[in-house]
Amino acid sequence: MSMAAEERSARAPWALTAPALMLFVGVLLIPLAMTVMLSFHDWGQYKGIEPVFILKNWHEIATDPYYAEMFWRTFRIAILTTFLTALLGAPEAYILNRMSGRWKSFFLLVILGPLLISVVARTLGWALLFGGNNGLVNKLLMSLGTIRSPIPFMFTETGMVVALAHVMMPFMVLSVWAALQRLDPQIENAAMSLGAGPVTIIRRIIMPQIMPGVLSGAIIVFSLSASAFATPAIIGGRRLKVAATLAYDEFLNTLNWPLGAAVATLLLVALVLIVVGSNALIERRYAEVFR
Amino acid sequence: MAYLELDRVAKQFGAQTVVEDFSLSVGKGEFISFLGPSGCGKTTTLQMIAGFLDPTRGAIRLEGKDLTAIHPAKRGLGIVFQSYALFPHMTAAENVAFGLEMRGVPRSERAERVRAALAMVGLAGYEDRHPRRMSGGQQQRVALARALVIKPSVLLLDEPLSNLDAKLREEMQIELRQIQRTVGTTTILVTHDQNEAMSLSDRIVVMSQGKIEQIGTPQETYERPASAFVSQFLGKTNDFAGTIDRTVAPTQLVAGSWRAPAPAGLGGPVTVSVRPERIGFGDTGLSAKIITRIFQGNHWLFQCDSECGPAIVIRQNDGKAQPAEGDAVRLTWRSEDMSVRARAGA
Numbered sequence: 309m310s311m312a313a314e315e316r317s318a319r320a321p322w323a324l325t326a327p328a329l330m331l332f333v334g335v336l337l338i339p340l341a342m343t344v345m346l347s348f349h350d351w352g353q354y355k356g357i358e359p360v361f362i363l364k365n366w367h368e369i370a371t372d373p374y375y376a377e378m379f380w381r382t383f384r385i386a387i388l389t390t391f392l393t394a395l396l397g398a399p400e401a402y403i404l405n406r407m408s409g410r411w412k413s414f415f416l417l418v419i420l421g422p423l424l425i426s427v428v429a430r431t432l433g434w435a436l437l438f439g440g441n442n443g444l445v446n447k448l449l450m451s452l453g454t455i456r457s458p459i460p461f462m463f464t465e466t467g468m469v470v471a472l473a474h475v476m477m478p479f480m481v482l483s484v485w486a487a488l489q490r491l492d493p494q495i496e497n498a499a500m501s502l503g504a505g506p507v508t509i510i511r512r513i514i515m516p517q518i519m520p521g522v523l524s525g526a527i528i529v530f531s532l533s534a535s536a537f538a539t540p541a542i543i544g545g546r547r548l549k550v551a552a553t554l555a556y557d558e559f560l561n562t563l564n565w566p567l568g569a570a571v572a573t574l575l576l577v578a579l580v581l582i583v584v585g586s587n588a589l590i591e592r593r594y595a596e597v598f599r
Numbered sequence: 600m601a602y603l604e605l606d607r608v609a610k611q612f613g614a615q616t617v618v619e620d621f622s623l624s625v626g627k628g629e630f631i632s633f634l635g636p637s638g639c640g641k642t643t644t645l646q647m648i649a650g651f652l653d654p655t656r657g658a659i660r661l662e663g664k665d666l667t668a669i670h671p672a673k674r675g676l677g678i679v680f681q682s683y684a685l686f687p688h689m690t691a692a693e694n695v696a697f698g699l700e701m702r703g704v705p706r707s708e709r710a711e712r713v714r715a716a717l718a719m720v721g722l723a724g725y726e727d728r729h730p731r732r733m734s735g736g737q738q739q740r741v742a743l744a745r746a747l748v749i750k751p752s753v754l755l756l757d758e759p760l761s762n763l764d765a766k767l768r769e770e771m772q773i774e775l776r777q778i779q780r781t782v783g784t785t786t787i788l789v790t791h792d793q794n795e796a797m798s799l800s801d802r803i804v805v806m807s808q809g810k811i812e813q814i815g816t817p818q819e820t821y822e823r824p825a826s827a828f829v830s831q832f833l834g835k836t837n838d839f840a841g842t843i844d845r846t847v848a849p850t851q852l853v854a855g856s857w858r859a860p861a862p863a864g865l866g867g868p869v870t871v872s873v874r875p876e877r878i879g880f881g882d883t884g885l886s887a888k889i890i891t892r893i894f895q896g897n898h899w900l901f902q903c904d905s906e907c908g909p910a911i912v913i914r915q916n917d918g919k920a921q922p923a924e925g926d927a928v929r930l931t932w933r934s935e936d937m938s939v940r941a942r943a944g945a
Contacts, residue, residue: 499697
């Protein structure tokens with residue numbers, strides 16, 4: 309090969325990826341860098357944003373317990389949502405995998421359903437069912453005399469977790485489903501022929517093999533729940549803020565962009581650290597199953 | 600006395616009959632092969648013995664006890680699956696130990712037996728390897744050790760060698776036979792490979808379309824095939840159309856210009872089956888012309904065009920001169936080297 313051709317072939321990958329790379333840099337990296345920079349700027353009610361380098365916003369987040377509470381709530385909700393989806397989603401995927409053809413595709417569609425509906429419409433559905441005295445379920449249960457006062461759902465963390473788990477369920481089910489596809493179809497028969505009962509088969513043979521699927525599903529659900537905006541905004545509103553709704557408020561209501569940017573940056577950094585860290589842990593722990 | 604007995608076992612999936620009227624008596628310590636093309640019902644039969652499928656009709660008895668009434672987990676059979684179905688999250692030793700653990704064998708005895716089982720299959724020192732870090736042949740050995748360590752009453756092998764390459768498969772065949780002889784476990788092997796069935800088994804059950812075609816020793820099934828299917832499936836064979844000529848006395852069997860005294864009990868159109876290695880070149884017999892001659896080291900393979908259709912002849916390379924391509928020859932064989940069957944629809 310001549311030098312020119314060699315040079316050309318070395319340049320080809322760059323040339324081919326250039327459009328995507330430019331898009332990536334243009335709409336992701338530059339705004340991200342600007343947001344990070346923004347978090348170090350100053351802001352005043354009357355002077356607006358001042359492009360100086362100060363740690364005021366970061367200091368405020370670090371010292372004011374209001375922010376600590378907000379972030380703690382965000383991660384508490386994300387963790388509970390993750391547990392709920394794993395608890396329901398893993399058995400769901402297993403049962404689904406054992407169904408026969410027609411039922412399997414029908415229920416797969418049911419599980420994917422939430423993804424096909426707008427997040428706003430879906431969350432408002434929960435509000436219609438449980439929203440205070442006028443919620444359908446609350447009305448029904450109260451008229452039956454089962455409950456005296458409406459089940460608290462709106463503006464509660466429980467409500468947020470339930471609504472988020474509903475949205476996130478497909479990610480968990482699909483992730484476990486993918487792990488189940490890797491299972492040897494004879495593996496349960498093999499365990500059975502060696503004398504294992506159904507509970508032992510699930511605990512000793514199936515669970516360890518789908519655990520990587522559950523954990524990667526958990527990472528997806530956790531990061532999406534922690535950064536979710538629409539569901540917490542509708543269920544929690546102003547009364548029960550999480551990191552994402554807090555950043556939104558700082559940007560659009562208080563107009564304190566630098567503080568909002570600091571909140572957003574902190575959320576991003578925390579999420580990246582958690583996801584990368586747990587991913588590394590999982591890959592080490594389940595090296596044999598991943599091979 | 601029969602150790603394992605299948606009594607008119609049948610399996611239907613909906614309207615489709617997969618296994619029909621399967622009766623077989625297996626002696627203790629015997630090595631039996633179920634041989635047939637895919638879809639002949641051999642795996643289904645094995646799965647019924649294992650308990651993964653319930654027979655639609657018929658009974659399966661082990662030492663006189665009804666096996667179908669026992670849950671698969673309690674049958675105490677050792678099974679090696681085609682895909683091995685090893686537990687990927689456990690080491691080789693843990694895989695082998697699983698069955699012992701389920702039986703409540705104490706830890707110290709377990710470790711000892713696991714080590715002995717792995718040593719028996721030639722995997723001493725591989726205790727802590729995970730299956731995905733092992734070669735196909737090694738995984739195969741772990742699966743065999745896992746099935747044998749529980750001292751099964753019957754060992755079921757579902758196409759265990761089909762995922763191995765040819766050389767390894769031959770080695771494993773020899774080893775499998777040796778291990779089975781040493782341990783003495785009654786064994787049923789499901790295979791579509793006639794060489795495997797012939798080199799391993801005491802008896803072969805040849806199956807086709809859910810039915811038993813023939814049960815016999817490898818030699819019997821090869822030398823005296825009970826049906827056209829068996830003779831075609833086990834090795835190469837030549838089928839010549841012939842007739843029984845009753846106009847002469849004694850009656851004669853005629854195929855082209857080849858003739859011999861007719862076997863008793865047959866009349867009219869017949870099929871004469873002769874193995875290629877049993878045909879020789881002579882002065883009289885079936886007229887043929889050699890189309891191709893292929894040298895294969897220890898033997899010559901001739902493809903001929905005879906008056907009764909195409910014929911294959913195999914001759915040992917004994918150093919003597921062989922006919923060349925295009926030569927006109929006469930094909931001849933001894934009466935005891937052929938099997939004659941009534942020809943249907945002629």
